[in-house]
Amino acid sequence: MCMMTLIYSHLLVFLLCVTFQTKCDSVREPDLTGDRIVRPVLDEHKCKRFDEDILRHLGTKTPYRVVANADEATPAYQGCTPIYIAGVVRHGTRTPGVKDADRMRKNLEKIKASSFVPETELESPSLYQDSTRGTICQSEKDHIMSWKLTLESEEGKTLTREGEDEMFKLAQRYQKRYPDLLPKTYANSTFLFKFTQTQRTEESAKHFTTGLFGKDQSRQVWFPEALDKDPILRFYKLCERWKEDVKNNESSKEELIAYKNTAEALFMTREISRHLRLNYTLSYDDVYLMYVTCAFEVAWHKERRSPWCVVFTREDIQVLEYGEELKYYWRDGYGFDVNHQQACVLTRDIFDRFESRKESGQKALFYFTHSGTLLKLLSHLGLYRDAFKLKHDITGQQRRDRSWRVSYIDTFGTNFVFVFYNCSGDLKVLTLHQERVVHVPGCPGGDLCPLDALRQLLGANESCQFATICNSSQSGHYEL
Ligand SMILES: *[C@@H]1O[C@H](CO)[C@@H](O)[C@H](O)[C@H]1NC(C)=O
Numbered sequence: 113m114c115m116m117t118l119i120y121s122h123l124l125v126f127l128l129c130v131t132f133q134t135k136c137d138s139v140r141e142p143d144l145t146g147d148r149i150v151r152p153v154l155d156e157h158k159c160k161r162f163d164e165d166i167l168r169h170l171g172t173k174t175p176y177r178v179v180a181n182a183d184e185a186t187p188a189y190q191g192c193t194p195i196y197i198a199g200v201v202r203h204g205t206r207t208p209g210v211k212d213a214d215r216m217r218k219n220l221e222k223i224k225a226s227s228f229v230p231e232t233e234l235e236s237p238s239l240y241q242d243s244t245r246g247t248i249c250q251s252e253k254d255h256i257m258s259w260k261l262t263l264e265s266e267e268g269k270t271l272t273r274e275g276e277d278e279m280f281k282l283a284q285r286y287q288k289r290y291p292d293l294l295p296k297t298y299a300n301s302t303f304l305f306k307f308t309q310t311q312r313t314e315e316s317a318k319h320f321t322t323g324l325f326g327k328d329q330s331r332q333v334w335f336p337e338a339l340d341k342d343p344i345l346r347f348y349k350l351c352e353r354w355k356e357d358v359k360n361n362e363s364s365k366e367e368l369i370a371y372k373n374t375a376e377a378l379f380m381t382r383e384i385s386r387h388l389r390l391n392y393t394l395s396y397d398d399v400y401l402m403y404v405t406c407a408f409e410v411a412w413h414k415e416r417r418s419p420w421c422v423v424f425t426r427e428d429i430q431v432l433e434y435g436e437e438l439k440y441y442w443r444d445g446y447g448f449d450v451n452h453q454q455a456c457v458l459t460r461d462i463f464d465r466f467e468s469r470k471e472s473g474q475k476a477l478f479y480f481t482h483s484g485t486l487l488k489l490l491s492h493l494g495l496y497r498d499a500f501k502l503k504h505d506i507t508g509q510q511r512r513d514r515s516w517r518v519s520y521i522d523t524f525g526t527n528f529v530f531v532f533y534n535c536s537g538d539l540k541v542l543t544l545h546q547e548r549v550v551h552v553p554g555c556p557g558g559d560l561c562p563l564d565a566l567r568q569l570l571g572a573n574e575s576c577q578f579a580t581i582c583n584s585s586q587s588g589h590y591e592l
Pocket residue numbers: 225226229233235391392
């Protein structure tokens with residue numbers, strides 16, 4: 113239903129652009145002055161418009177608005193009353209880290225400086241004649257040449273205005289769906305909000321509570337002291353085995369590295385280099401930097417498009433997107449068991465908090481955390497798991513059919529919510545990802561999973577032995 117809405121709205125934009133062609137062009141294209149140096153004269157008629165399809169392939173830098181569910185109706189289950197809600201939320205759209213921002217500035221400026229080389233100065237002009245995508249048009253070129261990385265903050269990885277907006281609205285939609293669990297009046301005993309020791313999760317929590325309680329009341333919200341290595345919110349920071357076998361281990365990057373050297377990846381980098389009239393071929397990493405910059409800039413500004421997005425064809429974007437899948441699949445997903453087994457500490461904590469709600473009086477729990485936590489949680493739940501392993505050389509059919517798509521499952525503001533219900537004495541749990549009901553594989557029945565069955569499935573009991581799972585002296589990392 114929502115996918116349909118998404119597709120429909122893209123179609124609508126497309127149709128509007130076709131109908132009012134000149135108008136759509138004039139919205140995006142800057143002035144055409146300053147075209148004195150580069151020959152041949154670039155062909156304005158071949159200008160590519162910003163392709164809305166790109167929005168759905170931006171990997172882990174996808175803004176939440178692309179996947180948000182505008183339907184605020186309460187999922188209704190006959191004879192069942194919601195009694196507790198627990199959410200795990202990735203922080204909203206942020207700025208890049210300091211190192212990444214430096215790299216974006218340095219490398220993209222370098223690309224700008226060596227782009228659009230006149231034909232006579234190109235190393236091998238013949239290379240450019242059989243290019244399938246032609247040369248870049250003048251207004252795109254101007255847009256790229258006048259590009260400058262502009263950040264809301266130079267601090268590194270801070271929540272942006274878009275991120276604040278994402279959290280504020282997410283909270284309001286959840287409040288509309290569950291007004292009894294998330295009343296507009298704050299009480300210290302019924303709510304618990306927690307964030308990691310980072311600006312982006314703290315600000316996310318604060319804007320989320322502003323969405324619930326309004327500006328004045330949200331100032332009274334009490335937050336527990338944030339921990340750098342929170343054993344529940346960011347458990348993997350304490351998992352030595354994961355760090356040794358996966359995070360800091362080159363062998364976990366093998367598939368991505370192999371992928372960067374596939375014929376299709378090399379073809380893409382060559383085509384993009386030609387398109388930009390560079391006299392050298394870009395590395396995969398430089399093209400990836402253009403992709404990430406495109407993603408960030410699209411995320412930060414609802415209207416302003418990034419000039420770097422226009423460099424890519426739909427095929428390029430999908431090549432880059434698959435590189436993202438590989439990166440996260442092996443680091444946080446099904447690639448290695450240790451990635452997701454450790455997430456049992458988080459699900460166990462949620463069940464424990466639910467059990468002790470009578471003593472605590474708690475009705476709502478929200479954790480503000482990171483992509484690494486959400487992906488491990490989703491994998492622990494067995495969601496978006498493919499029957500095959502994601503590798504650099506799976507078939508085209510497998511690639512098209514894959515469920516593991518970080519552009520959907522791991523956007524900024526990604527949220528996973530457990531709603532506990534009392535169904536005439538039977539306790540059941542509804543699970544929602546990106547505000548949509550998901551069925552946890554293995555759960556008997558329909559949307560609602562019996563509490564005990566879910567707890568068993570997740571090993572959220574004494575079988576969750578973090579110390580054993582993460583014991584680095586247990587040698588060798590094991591795969592599925
Ligand atoms: C590429 O072009 C730039 C700018 O015209 C020039 O400075 C550089 O030397 C050229 N590089 C090669 C390898 O030809």
